[in-house]
Amino acid sequence: MKLTWVHFPLHPETPEQGIELEKLFAGRDIDLDAMYSRMKALMDAEGLPYSPRTHSYNSRLAQELGKWADTQPGGSAIHDALYRAYFVDTLNIGDIDVLVGIAESVGLSAEQARQVLEQRSFRAAVDADWARSQQYGITGVPTFVANGYGVVGAQSYETLEHLIRRAAELPPRT
Numbered sequence: 001m002k003l004t005w006v007h008f009p010l011h012p013e014t015p016e017q018g019i020e021l022e023k024l025f026a027g028r029d030i031d032l033d034a035m036y037s038r039m040k041a042l043m044d045a046e047g048l049p050y051s052p053r054t055h056s057y058n059s060r061l062a063q064e065l066g067k068w069a070d071t072q073p074g075g076s077a078i079h080d081a082l083y084r085a086y087f088v089d090t091l092n093i094g095d096i097d098v099l100v101g102i103a104e105s106v107g108l109s110a111e112q113a114r115q116v117l118e119q120r121s122f123r124a125a126v127d128a129d130w131a132r133s134q135q136y137g138i139t140g141v142p143t144f145v146a147n148g149y150g151v152v153g154a155q156s157y158e159t160l161e162h163l164i165r166r167a168a169e170l171p172p173r174t
Helices: 032-045 060-069 077-088 096-105 110-119 123-136 157-169
Strands: 143-146 149-152
Touching: 060 077, 060 096, 060 110, 060 123, 077 096, 096 110, 123 143, 143 157, 149 157
Parallel strands: none
Antiparallel strands: 143 149
């Protein structure tokens, strides 16, 4: 089974410099401390690092970088590096210089990464992903889809294993 990253526009209206979480969730009766505690517990259970954040950043350029990286030898390492940058190091993944540094940290060409980001070479590919996400009816991240079956949100290894087994046993859903 082949893994394919399909990107989703979570808060695409977020400005380049990011937005404070308090402002993002203003008026929505969301307890940010409780939200962090719940996510931290889920991440801890799976052995994943996770840090408290004060801001949300626009992930559009990071998605375009990820699409490009997937075309490069060893480029799949960018996805873990982007996760770490955003959820652990709390970096602005909407900033080109930050993204170039992340690409370079996983052995990709900084020069090529900058060119891809400045020229928006993978804009259409991410647009296609966003359209595909909409066709699937995806409303949150992460969403895992296999053979047309899916689960939404941070999931345990066992849940993902069940999804893969189910997808292999049943006819494809469209």
